[in-house]
Amino acid sequence: MAKEDRYSLALYLASKGQLDKASFLLWKIVEKTNSAELMLNSILALVTMLGRKENNEKIINLCDKGIELSYRLNNENAKAFLMATKALSIIIEVEFNLHKKKNLVLAPGWKEFALESIKEEFTVLTRKIEQNRSESQQLITESFKGISSSQISETLADVLMIKGEYHFDEYLNYKIENIKTTKFRLFLKNVSNIDSFLYNQSSQKTTKRILKDSKKCIIDAAQIYKNLGDEINQANAYLNLANQAISINRKKEARKYLKKAITEVQNNKNLEILNRIRNLEERLMKHD
Known part of the structure; x- marks a missing residue:
């Protein structure tokens, strides 16, 4: 089956609620196609089908690849959509790290972390949360620049x-x-x-x-x-x-x-x- 036909079939399957089969076909296209336009279209479809929280890292990687293709193809709409999608995935990452950080918070009456390694992990998580927030806010702002x-x-x-x-x-x-x-x-x-x-x-x-x-x-x-x-x-x-x-x-x-x-x-x-x-x-x- 031609890759273009696979793409059309994937969209059809998605419209029928068969998202697992649709996303499987789209992954194959992304992995094997030599067409930048077809790859970009497949990425755009794929990031909307994947469950965000369980596929967060995959979505971020797909967005990075799609944003790069958007610049090459001068596709402002795709770039805006993927930047916003990446921002959302990053803010979900912030949520994961906030829960981790909350679990490290000192118990009442404690003045220091029990282990130095826990203190270091707390510091690393705090820094990562700040960096992710800054990046996601920048992406959201950038996503609106290409659309009126x-x-x-x-x-x-x-x-x-x-x-x-x-x-x-x-x-x-x-x-x-x-x-x-x-x-x-x-x-x-x-x-x-x-x-x-x-x-x-x-x-x-x-x-x-x-x-x-x-x-x-x-x-x-x-x-x-x-x-x-x-x-x-x-x-x-x-x-x-x-x-x-x-x-x-x-x-x-x-x-x-x-x-x-x-x-x-x-x-x-x-x-x-x-x-x-x-x-x-x-x-x-x-x-x-």
Whole structure:
């Protein structure tokens, strides 16, 4: 089978929800094709199919390769998308390292780390987190330079979607770092104002601002998709908002966006979207 046919088959399989088979074909193209354009298109498709947290390092490597190809092919849209995607993957890496760092924090009453090696690991993680944050912020900024905010385009919407996810991960990371106590966490996990128990006022203001930035990016993306007549991606944007709302225990808001997504795809048989809707409905039921 020609590599171009493999690429078309991969996209078809993805539209039918067969992401494992689709990504397998795309990996083969990336590994073997001599066509820079086909490789770039395959990378663009692949980074959207791979599960982010379990394939984070692979996605970063693919983005690096794709960004290099984008420069060679003078493809500003691909470059913007891949820069934003890499930024999101790096901020996920920050989350992993924050959890590692939290596990090294001194127990109450201790004045020093028990082992010098633990102290060194703590220092290394702190430095890595700072470097990753700086790099991801730079990539997000760079990703918008090649696309015009005044021009309605799918790329602008795609990058806004990623930026919205990026800010949401920033929000979660900030909460990991700034929690003031774990007391009552298990008892208050279903309380809507739990943040008032776990964070000081300054931290609460910061998290509200970051969350507002996240929602604005995704809502703006949804509006662009609507203007373009792209019902699938518009629904995806609403599902992202619903997913975020469930994650922070805002069930009423989650139902609102889930309903919007269902309205957009009621006449569409896209299996990936339908599966997302079903999964989110199940998550909502568990939270009731």
